[in-house]
Amino acid sequence: MPSKMHSCTPTDLPSFADCAAQIMDRADVLAQHSDVPDMLTRTYLTPAHHNAAAQLADWMCAAGMSVRRDAAGNVIGRYEGLTARAPALLTGSHFDTVRNAGKYDGNLGILLPLACVARWHAAGRRFPFAIEIIGFAEEEGVRFKATLLGSRAAAGSFDMAVLDNLDDSGLSMREVMQASGFHPAGLAKAAYDPASVLAFVEMHIEQGPVLLNEELALGVVTAISGATRFMVEAEGLAGHAGTAPMGLRRDAAMAAAEVGLYIEKRCQGIPGLVGTVGQFTVPNGATNVVPGKAVFSIDIRAEQDAVREQAVADVLAEIERIADRRRVQFAVRKTHDAPSVPCAPWLQQQVASAIQHCELPVRHLPSGAGHDAMAMAAITDVAMLFVRCGNGGISHHPDEIMTAEDAALAAQAFTYFAEHFTAHFPTEE
């Protein structure tokens, strides 16, 4: 592929700007594959999902990769190393999306290394290791209410129980997989042999405003935050909004509001800690009725498990104090609890060097969002490179944007990273 814009390399290789143009174009092309018109929604094993997979496979072939699909539907392109059957540096991300999604979430982590591999392929360059790009078939959990299906299959931690999960039309995941030619019996074989893997490095749009606000294109992820989630029902006493005196009320909504504001205050100013009340409802609420019930969610995440656990304990203690003071009962149900997944320091260091090579400052930051790297950490050391998210850091939304300039820098950084990659073999430990 000849350089379209300028020729800054001695050979006629595509420039990183060319890579970026391809990445941005392909993100647009891929976003056309949607389950519904007029927005991007691509869920596990729908026709749009199959078409996107086929498109990725075509691009991988064109980049000189051999392509296979595993039993979970992951699309895996392998760029051989200098020797056959060399252990592989893994990269990639997911190509399923949330409903009404942005087009870079997940997809960027496939398209970005693909552009770099195409460039090496054009130059005839190979490494002592293979590079495998995994397009994970499922991460978001939209269709079957179970997340990380692709990376769990690749990591050998696929939970066979979720095969019985149903989609909104009542089809089980098992049925849908079989109808698509993917056989649950093959899932065990989808797991990588850890001995064949050197590391997993995931590139991903930040999905937050940290790099944007600091005017930085790239960042090194320190850890994927642990998360604890609760659904809470506050039960007070319904009353007439005109006749229940303030001092005698047991207002469930105001009790919930107080919990929410406590969480906000408790998490404020502590690096890497976030707390969110994302759902908040007064069931059958009416303007003239003092709420007898309120339902809300709590989501607390932190880079460090101890920080999260202390915040959770403080929130639960505050809920008890509010319950006593307001005579409101809280039914608190824990729905999720996952520890932090640290990125390997030796890999972080190599990612940081690549960013430095781009003449950019090195910013370390945790990932508050979950990613495929969480699952892959079960079989190999992981790292993540974040790319700046525009538009205030909005993601999981069609307004998610990033720039071609940042894509070029990310391609440059990943190129440097791979070209200077030094594996960290267990024997060195």
Added chain:
Amino acid sequence: MPSKMHSCTPTDLPSFADCAAQIMDRADVLAQHSDVPDMLTRTYLTPAHHNAAAQLADWMCAAGMSVRRDAAGNVIGRYEGLTARAPALLTGSHFDTVRNAGKYDGNLGILLPLACVARWHAAGRRFPFAIEIIGFAEEEGVRFKATLLGSRAAAGSFDMAVLDNLDDSGLSMREVMQASGFHPAGLAKAAYDPASVLAFVEMHIEQGPVLLNEELALGVVTAISGATRFMVEAEGLAGHAGTAPMGLRRDAAMAAAEVGLYIEKRCQGIPGLVGTVGQFTVPNGATNVVPGKAVFSIDIRAEQDAVREQAVADVLAEIERIADRRRVQFAVRKTHDAPSVPCAPWLQQQVASAIQHCELPVRHLPSGAGHDAMAMAAITDVAMLFVRCGNGGISHHPDEIMTAEDAALAAQAFTYFAEHFTAHFPTEE
């Protein structure tokens, strides 16, 4: 009707305990007329509503009253005075209900004076004035989203525009009225001639806990509180619950929570002032999404208009401060604004005397809820007698309760009130 329990009056009149037993029984009987099984829901001009009206008319006839229905469907029983066409002391309340209602709200204000009239009728006692008991056909506004239909018709303030309001099945109020034999053209004639009316006195269950908490059976209403209502949309910026740092968030739900808690605090401790956030929703809220939008209602009421207006002004000012500090926009839409309706001091005095006659302390309190007396105030002086509401003061709910003992005291008080009623003629002013 002979006394079943004891005979404390020189004649063989029913005792007030007998009156109370009848009131409680009839409340149970009336509650059987419901639009739906297994709960009390009786809305304007449904079959259940017609049956309840017919039952009331029967009971009125049995108490020696002449009965008519006006064009709004109100059921009006007239107990003639010593002379024909004497001006009337009006009493009554509504016999429609909210969804899943209590059985005393409204209905008590019809059944209570009915028992007293029956007692006078049994004794052959008449007054220099007539007594009319109005069973108002509609007050709650459930079916056609317009309240006080019955009392507005009686007061000549019926808004003909609401005839085009539709119920949930798409029928207009006009169609439903005509199909039931009530003709909108007759609504003007439903209005009382103010010259024929001496006063309107409404008896009603308190629908709040004030009398209950002070261990008082009866209370004198000072005024029906004025009310201002708003629907508010808070718009911040949606974000990923894991990746949006606390300090950079524009969380619409927490902004709304702060408004709610301010309202609660602002109204605390000020007699007669109440403020409520009865609706509170994060549309499409998700556990892992920082709310970009929240919708909530505000309802502020006070006995004194100046108190309410100052509270409203303070809340609106606080909303602006919160908007600035949190970078969240609030769209505030006023949906209701009604001044306080005072009860006439001369009537309050006569109600108070009746309560004193029952050897009870006199407690004055505002009514935070709206009542038919609000509409009737347009044509005559009004007063209200509140009866203690059990069960924490809960109303608009099947758990609404009151005791037969309190019904007996209320019957005794109303009897004394009517027997000692002294009209306050305009010429005396």
